[in-house]
Amino acid sequence: MESLIRSSSLAGFEGLVRRYGVNPNTLLEHAGILPAQLRDPDSFVVYSHYLQLLELAAAACDEPCFGLKLGSQQSMSTVGLIGAYMSRQPTILDALNVAQKYIYLHAEGIVLNLALYGQNSCEVRFVRLSDEKQEFVQKAQLAVCLVNKVMKELVGPKWRADKVCLRQSPVSEHTALFAKVFGCEVEFNADTDAIYFSSAFLMYKPKLNDAILDTLIADQLEMQRINKLPDEMLHIESAMKMLLATGDCSKENTALSMGVHPKKLQRILTMHETTYRQLLDDVRKSEAVRLLQHGNVSMTDLALRLGYAELSIFSRRFKAWFGVSPTQWQTQHGVS
Secondary structure (H helix, E strand, C coil): CCCEEEHHHHCCHHHHHHHCCCCHHHHHHHHCCCHHHHCCCCCEEEHHHHHHHHHHHHHHCCCCCHHHHHHHCCCHHHHCHHHHHHHCCCCHHHHHHHHHHHHHHHECCCEEEEEECCCCEEEEEEECCCCCCCCCHHHHHHHHHHHHHHHHHHHCCCCCCCEEECCCCCCHHHHHHHHHHHCCEEECCCCCEEEEEEHHHHHCCCCCCCHHHHHHHHHHHHHHHHHCCCCHHHHHHHHHHHHHCCCCCCHHHHHHHHCCCHHHHHHHHHHCCCCHHHHHHHHHHHHHHHHHHHCCCCHHHHHHHCCCCCHHHHHHHHHHHHCCCHHHHHHHCCCC
């Protein structure tokens, strides 16, 4: 399986592309990403497809600073649970150590290295933003910009980087934009992509330091780290859940959203002694129960969210599963 990245990394993508008069769905299709994948920030897209999409968007929009502008729209919420846990650490140093330890749960293709740089300066270096064959300029812009935004949220108004280094070549007519976004000197054609800042910030207490959810967040992150989710079957089920409401949860689209060939998807299902139809039925069944338990969804909406064209078809299928209608099931289980 290829490396993955949470779809929240594309927050703001569709709106930014449309401002340039470009259809985002066309770009997503060319990169092998389904638009539905952007609806759930905790779903995963194939990392190589994500990298390709950013470069395609920069070219289609004729915007060499596309990654920078997209990163400017994002925030600590982009990294989800990791960002929440960072904000609840006693110091910025502890928050950055959390980022180093868990960033791969957000993006398997990125590694952060924190190190002292001289007596009074620190360096956050980005590793594997590119590969040996191709340099992904837009991803580097976005990643460095996002970390700068996260640091500003954690530190507060006093935050200011000393210098930002980028391996990309300067874009003469846009160098002022980089300086404005980062609020500091920007060095191009550098040996690495990195942010440098005063080590005094390491002892600051992060903003929004609310300890109520510390234990829950830590436990969830540790469980993900140990189990290294999602595995193959969980990945397939996640893709199915995401595609159900589109009405086109086909084997081909599921394979596309996972970044695998349909034949490979079939081999995985065969290895786990199931079929696509059976797994889809199981996913619909579990999702039906989950949604019914909320008690505030109409039956028509529920049927559509599960990918059924008509309520009557869903009702017949539900009765085949449980022997009762959906409304009778809710009554039996005390759901009002």
